[in-house]
Amino acid sequence: MKNNTIALASLLLAFSFTSCKNTTKKSAESTEESTNENKSTETVFASDVIPFFDDWKLILGDGTNAGIANDFENKDFFYTTNDGKDDWVVFKAPNGGDTHGTSNNTRTELAQIKKWYPKTADDKLTATLKVMNVSSTGDARVASTHAVVVGQIHSADAFENEPLKIFYKKYPGHTKGSVFWHYEINTAGDDNSGRWDYSTAVWGNDFSVVGKTADSYPAEPEDGIALGEEFSYEVVVKDGIMSLKFMSDGHETKTFTKNLLESEYTTKADIPEQTKKLFFPIGQDGVERKEAYAGEGCFFKLGTYNQTNGKSPDENMNWCSGAETHGGDIEMQYADGNYAEVWFKTASIQVSNAAVSNEGYFTKND
Template identity: 80%
Template sequence: MNKKIITSVTTFLILASFSILNSCGDSPKKNKETKEVVVEETVYASDVIPFFNDWKLVLGDGSNAGIANNFENKDFFYTENDGAGDWIVFKAPNAGSTHGTSNNTRTELAQIKKWYPKTANDKLTATLKVMNVSATGDARVAASYAVVVGQIHSADAYENEPLKIFYKKFPGHTKGSVFWHYEINTAGDDNSKRWDYSTAVWGNDFSVVGSEENTYPEEPKDGIALGEEFSYEIEVKDGIMNLTFTSEGHDTKTFTKNLIESEYTTTAAIPEQTQKLFVPIGQDGVERKEAYTGEGCFFKLGAYNQTNGKSPEVNKNWCSGAETHGGDIHKQYEDGNYAEVWFKKASIVVSDAAVSNEGYFTKND
């Protein structure tokens, strides 16, 4: 763990005077004994990025830590120094107690106040590096070996997600992919038919999977390695989501998505990627015309592990069949079956129209 070392020096002067007959020329002798007292002082996440009053924290064991000022948990949430500076570590195993009804563990911040896309003027920025993704999983499952590092989540209605930012790297590859998802806000009464559409930033999108359980696709040439820094900026203003991704040595990528007027209101509009991934498993819904209009949304940031131990027979896109050691967190950490993400910078801008949203901990995803 990251500690600051404080050295305090206390000097003790021991003076002994000896009066020796016929030796008046002798001077007093001085002994100086110096003792160093080493005190370890924890560097908290709130010392690295002082913005925690805007968030509450969920840990990788499903517990709610609340506002995380002057807080650490050595299994899930702490700080490290890489020699150049301090970072906040978010860590989540493949399995354990999960939050809500989700299949996946997370150590993740959720914004306390919600805002509305149509009237929003809100922004989240972050600089991070992914340090680990699961060592196991089924390569045919799109979510295997992936972690979500930033989100926009709805707090209302179906509580769907207009944005998830992923990092994914297959075993044996040096470089992984960064991509983002838009999840439709399903029309009608059956939200089980919702689906995601994935867009590549660097490397591949979500749909590029292995041909067999342990057979991997070709490594992306323009991907991001573990430990390689990248940044994202999410701005939502007047119903439009603007995304900017930057990383040294890579092209800057920008994207725009309308959050208040859907382009997926008919079956004919379902993209080819969705036809391939989601329609075969019955997720073939359409989106309501107004998309996320009228729904309160909030940002999320951290490590939302997408790899889990559920059988791919349950859902070939989201159930990874990875090693979980029966939920033993430390055994998973020992053999690489976890997600770990480090953040060194982040900022949030909240519009005046944002309102309190204390109920977000009931969210399923």
């Protein structure tokens, strides 16, 4: 009897130990599954991918200023994605909707919180990106149609003109699009209505290559960049000189320089033929002040500045696209390709010690 009691006690002890062990194992497995689930649903913010947002305010595609965008996302305009290899920051803007400042165009774009002066500048912006969509509609005769600006230098003062805009443009049905950059004159005098841009091709065509009719397209560029194809730019402004560098695998690296302190366009005779062809017919035939952008605070912008809009080409044959906007309905525009979308993988900014607050620009335009 005593031996039977001892055996029974031993059996119960073993069962208790095994049961406890199994419960502990199940508990550990449950904790691990919960941890993995939390990891998979944890939001990756843009500031996790490119940690430089302390230097910017974010303007969204509905015209609002979201401020400094650390640990921030907006599923309509600004969020992250993964292409199976890398995390990317997505900037998205419809053809039509509320805009920021006086622009006709929507943007989801970073604007630098400090401004610097070209003469004393030692400032730099770099980015690696791929354009994923440009508008599916628009008048092909309008130079800005089917285009997006992915980087800028903007003046914060006077007329707030733009010494640099970096464009990507691709026509429907084409595989390859064009990358080009613009210099906008800083107009002499008190009337800025005569301002114009001069466009320089990087890969593919410049801004001036347009369709002969509203629904016909020029030839596809042989050396262009496809949607989803990576390219990089580097912008340096130092001692009054703007230096540009464009890079992409399989394409020739291109470099350019532009003096921001002394104008090339102080008389009508200086104005390039490209400008006369595009801008003179619509009355934009001004000249630039001799000192160009000297004395004006400038700042960088980066993101998606959609150049296609719903305004009638009768208003301006360079900037008014006549594209579909569905009355500003964002969901409908996104559904049928009437938007611009750009993904950024890396970016950096170098801000000189001479840079000062740019708050006046935001006060004026928000």
